[in-house]
Amino acid sequence: MSKYKLFLLRHGEGAWNKENRFCSWVDQKLSENGVVEAQECGRLLKEQGYQFDRVFTSILSRSIQTAWLVLEAMGQEWVPVTKSWRINERHYGALISLNRAEMALNHGEEQVKLWRRSYDITPPPITESHPYYAEIYNDRRYSTCDVPKEELPKAESLKEVLDRLLPYWNDVIVPVIKSGQTVLISAHGNSCRALLKHLEGISETDIVNVTLPTGVPVLLELDEDLRPVKPRQLLGDQAKIEAAIKKVEDQGKTFGVMSRAGPPSFVPISLR
Numbered sequence: 422m423s424k425y426k427l428f429l430l431r432h433g434e435g436a437w438n439k440e441n442r443f444c445s446w447v448d449q450k451l452s453e454n455g456v457v458e459a460q461e462c463g464r465l466l467k468e469q470g471y472q473f474d475r476v477f478t479s480i481l482s483r484s485i486q487t488a489w490l491v492l493e494a495m496g497q498e499w500v501p502v503t504k505s506w507r508i509n510e511r512h513y514g515a516l517i518s519l520n521r522a523e524m525a526l527n528h529g530e531e532q533v534k535l536w537r538r539s540y541d542i543t544p545p546p547i548t549e550s551h552p553y554y555a556e557i558y559n560d561r562r563y564s565t566c567d568v569p570k571e572e573l574p575k576a577e578s579l580k581e582v583l584d585r586l587l588p589y590w591n592d593v594i595v596p597v598i599k600s601g602q603t604v605l606i607s608a609h610g611n612s613c614r615a616l617l618k619h620l621e622g623i624s625e626t627d628i629v630n631v632t633l634p635t636g637v638p639v640l641l642e643l644d645e646d647l648r649p650v651k652p653r654q655l656l657g658d659q660a661k662i663e664a665a666i667k668k669v670e671d672q673g674k675t676f677g678v679m680s681r682a683g684p685p686s687f688v689p690i691s692l693r
């Protein structure tokens with residue numbers, strides 16, 4: 422029997438989702454479309470009568486902004502919001518800022534799919550010469566984490582995301598859910614995938630086929646041991662959701678580059 426409802430949400434479209442670049446720990450804001458997606462998500466949740474008691478976000482602006490917009494649209498701005506780097510998007514290492522379609526042209530669609538969706542393949546680490554290294558690691562927010570800055574990841578597989586997320590889930594979020602509060606986790610494609618893998622017991626092979634669109638709330642109904650009692654529900658127009666999932670999957674295909682005017686702008690970086 423369903424005892425708890427838990428909502429997972431990948432933030433609304435970010436500026437680099439739109440440009441098809443790996444955003445990861447770069448702190449991009451929502452695009453105009455992402456703002457609308459977050460507002461529509463809040464309106465839908467309100468229409469369906471849901472109420473939150475507690476919201477968790479990453480320390481990246483796109484997940485925080487999404488949480489605000491959802492709560493505003495629901496008239497629930499007062500609900501406490503707690504932030505942690507442990508809910509951050511997967512650290513994409515040296516891939517950060519690169520265009521997925523260009524990477525598919527350079528390294529093959531299969532390789533890009535492995536980098537994006539496999540369970541235990543870690544992309545090459547970010548190094549100090551990377552154009553976004555200083556912006557990420559000099560940011561004050563990373564001095565406030567529960568691990569020293571030097572121990573923060575330089576690249577992560579989905580497995581490594583789960584390893585850093587699980588202690589926070591178990592120690593902080595689970596007690597809140599078990600106290601009877603309805604929780605929204607406003608996070609990212611891969612931090613939500615990692616949590617789904619854990620909660621639904623998805624195999625390492627099957628997690629490859631799980632892709633989440635931006636701005637679509639995922640409802641999980643859980644029993645007293647936080648095991649799902651029914652399949653996850655992606656709330657909203659199902660045809661639109663299917664199309665949005667396909668769009669995210671297609672980001673790693675070469676036709677994004679082929680259809681653009683002019684030659685692709687390859688970044689000279691060795692990833693093998």
Ligand SMILES: O=C(O)[C@@H](COP(=O)(O)O)OP(=O)(O)O
Pocket residue numbers: 431432435438442443444445446510513537608609610611669
């Ligand atoms: O880091 C990014 O660019 C995307 C995920 O990229 P993919 O795994 O879909 O390539 O994360 P999000 O937009 O959810 O924060």
